[in-house]
Amino acid sequence: MRPLSRRTSELGTENAFVVLGEVNALVAEGKDVLSFCIGQPDFVTPDNIRDAAIKSIQDGKTGYTPSPGIPELREAVAQELGRLRGIELAAKDVVVAAGAKPFIAYTIQTVTDYGEGHEVIFPNPGFPIYESQIRCNGAVPVPLYLKEARSFAFDPEDLESKITDKTRLLILNTPQNPTGGILTREDLAAIAAILRRHPQVWVYADEIYSRLVHDGAFASIVNEEGMLERTVIADGVSKTWAMTGWRIGYAVNETLAPHFTRWVTNTESCAGHPNQYAALEAITGPQDAPNEMARVFHERRDLIVGLLNEIPGFTCLSPGGAFYVWPNVSEACKMIGCADSEELRKRILHEAGVAVLADIHFGPRVPGEGQHIRLSYAASNDDIVRGVERIRDFIVKNKK
Ligand SMILES: Cc1ncc(COP(=O)(O)O)c(C=O)c1O
Numbered sequence: 001m002r003p004l005s006r007r008t009s010e011l012g013t014e015n016a017f018v019v020l021g022e023v024n025a026l027v028a029e030g031k032d033v034l035s036f037c038i039g040q041p042d043f044v045t046p047d048n049i050r051d052a053a054i055k056s057i058q059d060g061k062t063g064y065t066p067s068p069g070i071p072e073l074r075e076a077v078a079q080e081l082g083r084l085r086g087i088e089l090a091a092k093d094v095v096v097a098a099g100a101k102p103f104i105a106y107t108i109q110t111v112t113d114y115g116e117g118h119e120v121i122f123p124n125p126g127f128p129i130y131e132s133q134i135r136c137n138g139a140v141p142v143p144l145y146l147k148e149a150r151s152f153a154f155d156p157e158d159l160e161s162k163i164t165d166k167t168r169l170l171i172l173n174t175p176q177n178p179t180g181g182i183l184t185r186e187d188l189a190a191i192a193a194i195l196r197r198h199p200q201v202w203v204y205a206d207e208i209y210s211r212l213v214h215d216g217a218f219a220s221i222v223n224e225e226g227m228l229e230r231t232v233i234a235d236g237v238s239k240t241w242a243m244t245g246w247r248i249g250y251a252v253n254e255t256l257a258p259h260f261t262r263w264v265t266n267t268e269s270c271a272g273h274p275n276q277y278a279a280l281e282a283i284t285g286p287q288d289a290p291n292e293m294a295r296v297f298h299e300r301r302d303l304i305v306g307l308l309n310e311i312p313g314f315t316c317l318s319p320g321g322a323f324y325v326w327p328n329v330s331e332a333c334k335m336i337g338c339a340d341s342e343e344l345r346k347r348i349l350h351e352a353g354v355a356v357l358a359d360i361h362f363g364p365r366v367p368g369e370g371q372h373i374r375l376s377y378a379a380s381n382d383d384i385v386r387g388v389e390r391i392r393d394f395i396v397k398n399k400k
Pocket residue numbers: 039098099100101102127173176177206208235236237238244248249
């Protein structure tokens with residue numbers, strides 16, 4: 001056998017895509033499955049954005065662009081991200097890439113060295129690509145546990161206890177995937193106070209769901225004193241404008257932007273040229289469609305939380321943002337004799353025809369926090385009602 005690298009063996013994956021394969025196979029066999037697996041809006045990209053992309057192609061915008069992106073888009077991103085956070089950002093500090101996802105790897109590669117024991121603190125449960133990229137880049141993953149009792153924020157004291165001289169990066173994600181939890185202004189102030197005592201730590205603020213906050217206003221770590229310089233703000237068009245397939249994301253940081261640009265030159269060359277014009281229209285064009293999508297997600301959040309709490313053995317907090325719910329199913333597992341949430345997930349898929357993800361798809365289960373599943377409510381009201389009803393009927397039928 002010809003050997004493969006350690007880096008490759010450490011590379012993880014996003015289990016949503018694996019489960020989606022399982023779901024698609026069942027659907028191909030003719031099974032009726034309602035899916036709440038995938039984290040993408042169930043809307044088509046608004047017309048004005050699609051038209052802008054078509055026009056850009058007709059205008060011949062089909063070549064390479066500068067690696068950090070077309071100047072108009074970098075300027076629009078600086079304005080938009082600055083507006084939402086109430087700060088000034090400069091276009092020169094913005095880099096555009098094929099989604100927000102690549103910046104997770106670019107940041108880890110830029111601030112840690114392979115095999116040096118450099119530690120990266122990241123939320124658990126969390127977006128699985130964080131741990132995958134930390135490991136494959138030879139850094140040390142340090143999970144920071146999210147607590148149900150704190151509405152899925154972490155305890156700042158836990159953060160302080162995890163920072164060492166080897167810590168190079170703290171990953172924050174608000175609103176959060178998979179719990180839908182948000183970090184409040186008070187949480188962020190407490191985090192910033194700790195970080196001020198540890199000047200060697202960079203921050204990766206994954207704010208891809210920043211325009212999907214259901215309760216109150218969005219709060220960012222960059223609003224805390226001294227945090228902007230050390231923070232990579234990562235965002236993109238995928239979730240806000242229903243543009244997951246266009247692959248446009250961006251990151252902002254004055255010091256790291258030139259390095260991100262070199263990473264883009266070394267990997268993607270540049271993000272898709274017409275797609276950048278689509279993103280420009282998304283950000284600078286009329287905002288009725290994204291505002292309406294956010295309103296619909298808010299309404300669905302209330303619908304699904306109410307319905308899930310009616311299922312025996314389920315308790316579901318009302319999440320502050322994104323389009324995910326993270327019900328606690330510990331009691332339901334006991335009631336029907338499932339060893340854990342993963343067994344419950346499989347039974348719900350095969351016996352009730354509903355696809356969800358289990359907590360273990362987002363990192364090891366948090367000690368003492370019980371069993372959870374994730375449902376993405378990027379689905380119609382009708383599917384939400386039918387899907388949750390199927391789960392409830394399944395639990396009631398199998399209750400011992
Ligand atoms: C927390 C988080 N960060 C980043 C991404 C990636 O977004 P993009 O489509 O911009 O690469 C996702 C997508 O699911 C996400 O949930």
